[in-house]
Amino acid sequence: MQHGGSGKPTILLVESDWEYLGRLKSHFKVVCRVLMARTARDAESIAASKRIGIFLIASRLEDGSGLELAKKIRQMKQKSVVCLMREKDELIPSHHKIGIRCVEKTEQGLITRPVLNFWLLEKNSSNQNNLEEFRNSIEILSRTQVEGLEAMDFRLTRDKFPRYGRSVIYRHPEHREIIDIGIASMRGCYGKCRMCLSGRIKKYVTKLSDYEMVGQFLHSLDSFVSYGFRTKINVGFTCGGDFIFNPDNTYRAIKIMKSSGELDLNFIITTIGSNTKIFKSYVDKMMEFPVSFYWSVHSLDRAKREWLMPATKGQSLEDIRRIFSDYFLMTGRRTTLSWMLVHGFNDSVEDVEKIVKFVDGQPMDVKVMLLANGCLPGYSAITRERGEWFVGQLLAHGINARFRENLGSEDIRNKVSCGTTLPFDGQTHKFAA
Numbered sequence: 001m002q003h004g005g006s007g008k009p010t011i012l013l014v015e016s017d018w019e020y021l022g023r024l025k026s027h028f029k030v031v032c033r034v035l036m037a038r039t040a041r042d043a044e045s046i047a048a049s050k051r052i053g054i055f056l057i058a059s060r061l062e063d064g065s066g067l068e069l070a071k072k073i074r075q076m077k078q079k080s081v082v083c084l085m086r087e088k089d090e091l092i093p094s095h096h097k098i099g100i101r102c103v104e105k106t107e108q109g110l111i112t113r114p115v116l117n118f119w120l121l122e123k124n125s126s127n128q129n130n131l132e133e134f135r136n137s138i139e140i141l142s143r144t145q146v147e148g149l150e151a152m153d154f155r156l157t158r159d160k161f162p163r164y165g166r167s168v169i170y171r172h173p174e175h176r177e178i179i180d181i182g183i184a185s186m187r188g189c190y191g192k193c194r195m196c197l198s199g200r201i202k203k204y205v206t207k208l209s210d211y212e213m214v215g216q217f218l219h220s221l222d223s224f225v226s227y228g229f230r231t232k233i234n235v236g237f238t239c240g241g242d243f244i245f246n247p248d249n250t251y252r253a254i255k256i257m258k259s260s261g262e263l264d265l266n267f268i269i270t271t272i273g274s275n276t277k278i279f280k281s282y283v284d285k286m287m288e289f290p291v292s293f294y295w296s297v298h299s300l301d302r303a304k305r306e307w308l309m310p311a312t313k314g315q316s317l318e319d320i321r322r323i324f325s326d327y328f329l330m331t332g333r334r335t336t337l338s339w340m341l342v343h344g345f346n347d348s349v350e351d352v353e354k355i356v357k358f359v360d361g362q363p364m365d366v367k368v369m370l371l372a373n374g375c376l377p378g379y380s381a382i383t384r385e386r387g388e389w390f391v392g393q394l395l396a397h398g399i400n401a402r403f404r405e406n407l408g409s410e411d412i413r414n415k416v417s418c419g420t421t422l423p424f425d426g427q428t429h430k431f432a433a
């Protein structure tokens, strides 16, 4: 990767609007050595004579197309990061973007981070072509913005079958310095849990490859939500699939994402658990990475749990709890026990008592979420008051419990992803991008 000798990359800013260019420079000069050009012609001649790590090119230049310039530079400078600043709502067809990163032309201070993250991610990558292969393993179909979240719909490009998926990107309201990226590890899921939208997909149920998971991560870094974020990124395997059905690809995907060593990445795996021996081997393998587990329990009554999540049949809850306890001893990372509250099913005083008994003294926190409308046929949405009461009971017993809303409902407004949960903040979610 080409960059100046001082450790700071050299960036060439190419923009015809003089004022905008000046403001861009004032932000980038803190972290880069800055060169500037106002035309494509000037940019080409500077590129031919200088070592430049990053090119940031406006899509509209006074003497031509920024995209054409970006493509030319891409050919000339194979080891540089080439970013195109597209106008808001300007769509760049994916076949034009090979090797080119896109950011939206917006407030100048917000552009610095994503551009630097591309550079951090790619400067140590021994094989630039792999990054392209990861990206090209999925095609982005749309990006829907819902009150500060972004739902990114994609299709797998591996064959002609219509296999679609969704990733979700947001900044957590309680940890605004962190960007959360929820990705799918499967299209559909073999789990067939009754309360899960992924489990209801019948056609083309597919395990995603490591490339397809990493592709979601890389495309998520282009999201409008990523503007202004610092350097911490949580990647959650929360948008479809459970790693117990796809452990090797999930492991490899994490390994690839972690391999740049430059981005501050943490991972969250949600799981229903599995047969003791197999599950232990899956969990132990994750010890080499910063992975935290969210364990979908939902009932401590064996028959009820198996009804809700048929794939949990034959599991020992105590064995799985011990596996997570050992994981804590080795890594210091606590597990979160997830409890989707269903009226008349798992919301009683007896349920509170069972959770307290099960979790007390364990390195385990509890996340209670409400059943979202339409998620479990035959059961209606539970009230927020009931949820607050339930969490209050757990807190009163000294359990570290928190209350979340599940956004993966049939309701269009919140049709985000089954695994996306956020704190309540009144009537609507307000997440500034």
Ligand code: SF4
Pocket: 189, 190, 191, 192, 193, 196, 197, 198, 199, 200, 240, 241, 242, 272, 296, 309
């Ligand atoms: S809850 Fe998890 S394991 Fe169950 S069907 Fe959904 S994605 Fe699969």
